[in-house]
Amino acid sequence: MKQLRTVRGVQDILPAQYKYFKAVVDTASLWAERYGFKAMSLPIIEKEEVFKRPLGETSDIISKEMFTLENRDKGEKIILRPEATASIARSFLQHGLQHNLPQKLYYWGPMFRYERPQKGRLRQFNQFGVEFLGVDDPYQDVEIISLGYNLLKALGLENDVELHINTLGDTASRSAFREALVTYFQSVKSGLSEDSLKRLEVNPLRILDSKNEGDQKLCQQAPKFDAYLSKTSKMHFDRVCNGLKILGIKYIHKSNLVRGLDYYCHTVFEFSTKKLGSQGAVLAGGRYDGLTSYMGGQPVEAFGWAAGIERLMMLLEENKTFNLKKERCIGVIPLDENAEIPCWKIAQKLRQEGFSVDILWKGTMGKRLKKLDKANVDIAILMGEDEQSVNKVMIKFLKESRQELASIDTLAAFLKI
């Protein structure tokens, strides 16, 4: 029989890696809560419409990366969510959260995109995200970016990433600029690369960050966004930059930073790394004031970001400067049959006292100690005939190569020191 394996582009995360995954989620949750965000959970399946308009029909995610399902009884189309910001907006409207602004929400969970797999790019991957709804002050943009910064710093990754920011302006500025770009690039169309010809149709702003040399040359002569930015857009962005300076967060203004999703406006940013090949973005987001109105609700100003948990996990694994929390754990070894039940009771009691305890029922003492040593366990508790006769156990401190007898009744107190 053929060996069963995971489907393309998805992965198991075994305990050896999961500890890093958990470190990312725990650290991110901790920091989100320090900023006043509240956790919530969203479904993995949604109606297609939740994403279609907000992300844009022509976006890659909608046009070619959706996992679709059929809802059997109604024949309606269901999709596996490709991201969660639109889900948040849907949930926000569904439950009337706009009546209690602002809302600070965070979530994490799997997302699905039908892409060509690569290192750091999976078809099922996990994102951790925060969304701040009901705020228009540019300093709040900075506040949320600083949460991302603090998270990366807490993970010991601040030297692995760069912060890139840009503004997409308001709708009017952006469409004026877009028009100017289209006019310009139409006039030099013959010099554009094949990819950029497509971009000209789908997302002309994208031509600006083309890696093609010919495109880049043409871009030098292209209209500049600055000339089309409205006064308020400019002020917004200046204030964001100023806020970052106030908090001492280094950034690079990349005027060609564009997001592929329609719902973004004004500030967009990404923390990106060079250590993951072409999958550089580890934590990215921006402002999306119009998102709720795409769904038929009142417009609500909002700012948020999402981080790729697996990408951060990979950086963490490589970096090694991050200290994983390790609980002190104990292994209990009954040396003969008579010791089994007393040992079991001891283990139960210690667990109730808050210790992590494993019982090793079988094997020679040497084998069992060896197992504990390999598992990096701190303390072994041994009980054989000798100990039982005096109502004690042997406590072995594996890291310190010493052991001493301890009374069973006062064991928990003894170990807590």
Added chain:
RNA sequence: GCGGGCGUAGCUCAGGUGGUUAGAGCACCAGAUUGUGGCUCUGGGGGCCGUGGGUUCAAGUCCCAUCGUUCGCCCCA
């Protein structure tokens, strides 16, 4: 979706121009060690050489396809 590299033991990898029973290190198991782990030594188990087809007297090795992975493009977390 497009172009390139790579798939040999659980892991990391050797296996010139095709030629006996496919190797190493680490890991695993057992013993040296019948109440004491780490160190050392000795032995052992493990392989449809990713899969399918083809060329050949003969394929881990060459060819084709396919799947997976990886790098770049695209895109993105």
